[in-house]
Structures are given as structure tokens and as C-alpha cells.
Amino acid sequence: MTKKPDAVVVAGVGMMPVGEHWDLSLRQLALEAISAARLDSGGLRPQALYVANMLSPALSGQSHLGPLLADFAGMRGVEASTIEASGASGGVAVRQAYLALMSGAIDVALVLGVEKVTDKGSSQVQAALATATDAEYEAVQGVTPSTQAALLMQRYFYEYGPPEDSLAGFSITAHLNAVTNPDAMFRKAIRREQYASAPIVSEPLNTFDVAPLADGAAALVLARAAALPDGQEYPQVEIVGSATATSALALHDRPDPLDLTAAAQSAQTALMQAELSPEDIGLFELHDSFSIFAALSLEAAGFAERGKGWKLAQNGDISLTGHIPIGTFGGSKARGDPGGATGIYQLVEASRQLQGRANENQVPDAATAMTQCLGGSGATASTHILRRVT
Amino acid sequence: METSQHWRLRKQRYALVGEVCPHCESKIFPPRDICPDCGEDAREMYQFSGRGEVYSHTTVYQAPSGHAENVPYPVAIVRLEEGPLVTAQLTDVGDQPIEIGTPVEMVTRKLGADGERGMLVYGYKFRPALVER
Ligand SMILES: [Zn+2]
Numbered sequence: 001m002t003k004k005p006d007a008v009v010v011a012g013v014g015m016m017p018v019g020e021h022w023d024l025s026l027r028q029l030a031l032e033a034i035s036a037a038r039l040d041s042g043g044l045r046p047q048a049l050y051v052a053n054m055l056s057p058a059l060s061g062q063s064h065l066g067p068l069l070a071d072f073a074g075m076r077g078v079e080a081s082t083i084e085a086s087g088a089s090g091g092v093a094v095r096q097a098y099l100a101l102m103s104g105a106i107d108v109a110l111v112l113g114v115e116k117v118t119d120k121g122s123s124q125v126q127a128a129l130a131t132a133t134d135a136e137y138e139a140v141q142g143v144t145p146s147t148q149a150a151l152l153m154q155r156y157f158y159e160y161g162p163p164e165d166s167l168a169g170f171s172i173t174a175h176l177n178a179v180t181n182p183d184a185m186f187r188k189a190i191r192r193e194q195y196a197s198a199p200i201v202s203e204p205l206n207t208f209d210v211a212p213l214a215d216g217a218a219a220l221v222l223a224r225a226a227a228l229p230d231g232q233e234y235p236q237v238e239i240v241g242s243a244t245a246t247s248a249l250a251l252h253d254r255p256d257p258l259d260l261t262a263a264a265q266s267a268q269t270a271l272m273q274a275e276l277s278p279e280d281i282g283l284f285e286l287h288d289s290f291s292i293f294a295a296l297s298l299e300a301a302g303f304a305e306r307g308k309g310w311k312l313a314q315n316g317d318i319s320l321t322g323h324i325p326i327g328t329f330g331g332s333k334a335r336g337d338p339g340g341a342t343g344i345y346q347l348v349e350a351s352r353q354l355q356g357r358a359n360e361n362q363v364p365d366a367a368t369a370m371t372q373c374l375g376g377s378g379a380t381a382s383t384h385i386l387r388r389v390t
Numbered sequence: 391m392e393t394s395q396h397w398r399l400r401k402q403r404y405a406l407v408g409e410v411c412p413h414c415e416s417k418i419f420p421p422r423d424i425c426p427d428c429g430e431d432a433r434e435m436y437q438f439s440g441r442g443e444v445y446s447h448t449t450v451y452q453a454p455s456g457h458a459e460n461v462p463y464p465v466a467i468v469r470l471e472e473g474p475l476v477t478a479q480l481t482d483v484g485d486q487p488i489e490i491g492t493p494v495e496m497v498t499r500k501l502g503a504d505g506e507r508g509m510l511v512y513g514y515k516f517r518p519a520l521v522e523r
Pocket of ligand 1: 411412413414415416425426427428429430432
């Protein structure tokens with residue numbers, strides 16, 4: 001394949017393990033990821049910084065992260081701003097950087113996802129998360145994202161009647177993939193019996209259906225291909241599809257809550273841009289903050305028929321050697337859930353796969369990857385398609 | 391939310407007042423002034439009956455601040471008999487098993503405390519229907 005000078009490529013990636021970083025503040029976490037990505041890019045100088053974050057104003061009392069982090073990371077003066085789209089912040093930030101690069105306005109962009117959640121207690125975190133639901137009609141009723149996921153899961157089981165532990169495979173696969181990921185939060189395989197006996201979070205949702213929200217930071221240096229110096233160490237990864245779509249914030253405002261229309265729409269648009277169909281996708285980093293979203297996302301993106309997404313978790317289809325591997329480094333479930341930074345982790349991990357530097361987690365012959373992150377219960381969905389070029 | 395925010399919502403929250411679309415007859419709750427079905431203006435007020443059935447349900451054990459003292463509490467999405475879905479807590483459930491399809495009716499109850507001053511917020515909840523229909 002020939003290089004296109006105006007293509008947008010991944011020039012560098014960096015990330016911190018997701019976890020409880022008691023010794024690091026939000027800005028220190030951010031700096032670690034930024035430094036790693038810039039080093040990986042061979043020292044490219046970003047002309048703009050896009051910060052993806054959802055909880056800093058509520059949990060750290062800090063907004064206006066753009067200039068704060070640009071300054072702290074030694075880039076004082078560059079254009080910098082924050083993108084907030086709940087759990088989809090990362091994908092939407094990549095989309096904004098992609099548009100700026102495609103327009104030719106800039107040649108190099110830095111996209112950072114950062115989240116600092118462990119400084120606050122559970123009820124404060126739940127309240128902060130609940131602000132991503134409809135405040136006047138959901139949060140006021142005591143609804144949180146876990147509640148939304150439980151309501152969807154209950155209805156899913158009612159409409160399609162899969163076996164009681166049909167979503168267990170998502171959690172089991174995620175944990176298995178995390179065993180060989182040194183950066184993962186939970187590096188321990190789990191058994192089906194453990195899933196079946198796990199404590200209930202919100203019926204029918206149990207603790208293994210829920211990804212652990214923790215601190216994290218990941219960064220990407222994106223560039224126009226023409227701006228890259230020659231002699232790159234790794235195969236080039238190009239963004240060949242980028243799309244964001246929205247739906248109603250509240251579950252009750254959607255004609256069919258089990259139909260993640262924003263996820264479907266953004267996936268279709270991104271696939272169309274890439275001139276690909278779901279069968280061409282080598283791996284799918286999807287949004288598994290709750291296991292039900294893994295099933296619904298597989299259905300929305302066209303990898304399974306409606307009501308049959310759970311079947312892909314039964315017989316290895318989603319494993320590293322299956323026909324559509326997901327959460328290849330453990331996903332949010334086992335790598336850890338970095339909130340609004342999720343989309344950046346997904347692109348970092350997908351890039352590593354396509355560059356052949358996924359080590360023990362390598363998906364054999366991965367040439368194309370899809371990433372998709374969801375905000376709220378799918379009110380925002382941002383999809384990207386990456387392809388290995390050289 | 392502050393007092394004025396809750397005050398603005400009093401009609402829908404205490405009396406389940408929504409809207410009806412003058413163009414396509416769609417009943418709309420919560421009110422949103424633009425019909426989600428046909429995209430036209432829809433500002434005509436409409437009084438919902440408060441009757442419906444459970445579309446989905448769960449129980450909250452890990453509550454956000456303001457609701458912590460009420461755990462565990464049941465939450466449902468209710469399909470109102472006029473068509474729209476609405477998210478609400480269930481109340482007065484007792485020993486009655488809640489299932490998808492269980493008939494419910496609207497009542498007004500305390501929803502929780504809001505803000506730093508802990509202002510009490512009242513609004514609709516749903517309970518199992520007392521009269522068989
Ligand atoms: Zn209408």
C-alpha cells in the first residue's frame with residue numbers, strides 16, 4: 001500500500017496502568033502518559049492538545065484542563081482544550097484531533113485521556129457518574145450508570161431469553177486477556193462458577209459484569225503522514241474511519257432502549273469511510289464498562305444479529321484467536337475502566353496490535369481494528385477504524 | 391439542582407403532566423416541546439393517567455449521595471398506557487414480586503435529598519396497581 005501524505009496516522013502512544021495511583025495527582029498521571037507518547041513519536045512537537053476527561057470538575061474540583069496540562073507538560077502556549085462526552089470523551093477527542101489534522105490546520109496533535117477517581121468515596125463517585133444520566137428525570141430518581149446497565153440487562157434477558165450466565169463469557173475472556181498484560185488492573189483468570197456466585201450489584205448485574213473505575217492516563221500523538229520523519233521504527237497505522245453519533249441521554253427517551261442507535265450509526269459511518277464491512281475487521285476494542293454493553297455493541301456494530309451478541313462470548317469467537325477478538329488487553333473489565341480516557345486506551349491498544357507490538361496479547365495477523373467508546377448508556381458513541389499501512 | 395430547577399419541573403413531577411403533539415397525536419413524557427416522532431412543535435399540555443406497566447426493573451444498593459439512606463430501593467422503567475417510557479422508583483412493593491409486565495400506578499413521594507443543603511425533593515414514583523384492570 002502506498003503512503004498518502006494527507007492521511008492521519010498514529011505517530012506515538014503512551015499510557016499508565018489503570019489502577020489506584022495514590023501517589024500521583026491528575027496532572028502527574030497526565031504528564032506520564034504525554035511524555036511516553038511523545039517519546040514514542042520520536043519527539044514530534046504537537047501544535048494542539050485535546051484532553052478527554054469526564055470527572056475532574058466533580059471529583060478533583062478542577063476544570064479548564066487544557067491549559068493546565070499543556071503548561072504542566074512543557075507545552076505552554078499551544079492550543080489546548082477539554083472534550084467531555086462522558087465515557088466517550090476519549091473517542092470524541094480523537095475525532096476532534098482527526099478533523100483538525102484532516103483540515104490541514106495542524107500537522108501534529110496530542111490527544112490525552114486522563115481520569116482521577118480514587119481521591120473520593122463511593123457515594124461521591126456514584127453521584128459524579130450519575131451526572132452523565134438525565135439529571136432531571138433519571139438521577140433525581142436515584143439512577144446511576146449501574147442502574148441503567150441493570151435495567152438494560154433485565155430487559156435483554158426478558159426479550160431474548162438467553163441462559164442466566166450468558167454474559168459470563170465477556171468477563172471471563174477479559175480477565176484471561178489481562179493475565180498477560182503487565183499494565184492490567186486484574187491479572188487473574190476467573191472461572192464460570194465464580195461469575196455465577198458473584199455478589200449482586202443491581203439485579204441482574206453482578207460484580208463481574210461491572211468494570212472497575214480507577215485512575216488512568218493514556219496519550220496518542222497523531223500526525224499528518226507528511227509530517228512524519230522517515231525511518232519510523234514500527235509499521236504505520238492510519239485512521240481510515242472516524243465518526244461520532246448521539247442518541248437520547250435517558251433510556252426512557254429512546255424508542256427501543258436495547259437498540260444502541262448511536263453505536264450503530266457511528267460504526268456504519270466509520271465503516272463506510274474505510275470502505276470496509278464488519279467481516280473485514282480484525283479486532284474490536286469495544287466499550288465493556290458493563291458486560292451488557294459488550295453484547296449490545298457487537299449487535300449494533302454488525303458483528304451479531306439483534307439479541308445474539310451474547311452468543312459470541314460462548315465459544316471463543318471473541319478470544320485473541322477468535323474471528324472477532326475484543327478487549328485484547330483485558331478491556332475496561334480487567335485492564336481497568338479509566339472513565340473518559342477509555343477511548344484513548346482503546347486506540348493505544350489497537351495501534352499496538354496493528355504495529356505488532358502486543359507481545360503475548362498479539363492478535364495474529366491483525367491488519368484492521370475498530371475502536372468504539374460509549375458515553376452514558378450509549379447516548380454518545382465514537383467509532384474509529386485503524387489500518388496497518390506499512 | 392437548586393430550588394428553582396425543581397420548581398420549574400413541578401407540573402410533570404407532581405402530576406405527570408406531559409404534552410400531546412397537535413400534528414401526530416403522540417403523547418410525550420417528559421415534556422420536550424418538540425415531538426420526538428414527527429419533529430414538529432408540541433407544546434399542548436397533556437395529563438397522563440399515571441397507569442402503566444413495568445418495562446424493566448432493578449434494585450439499587452450502591453446509591454449516589456442524596457439517596458444513600460434509602461438503599462436498597464427498586465427502580466423501574468415504566469411503559470405508560472399512553473405510550474411513553476418513564477424512569478421511576480417503585481414504592482409500596484411489600485412482598486409482591488415485581489416482574490416485567492406488572493401493572494403499576496403513579497403516586498407522589500419523597501425522592502431524596504438534593505444539594506449541599508439537603509433539600510428534600512418530591513415527585514412521582516410508581517406502586518403496584520391496587521385495582522385489577
Ligand atoms: Zn408529532
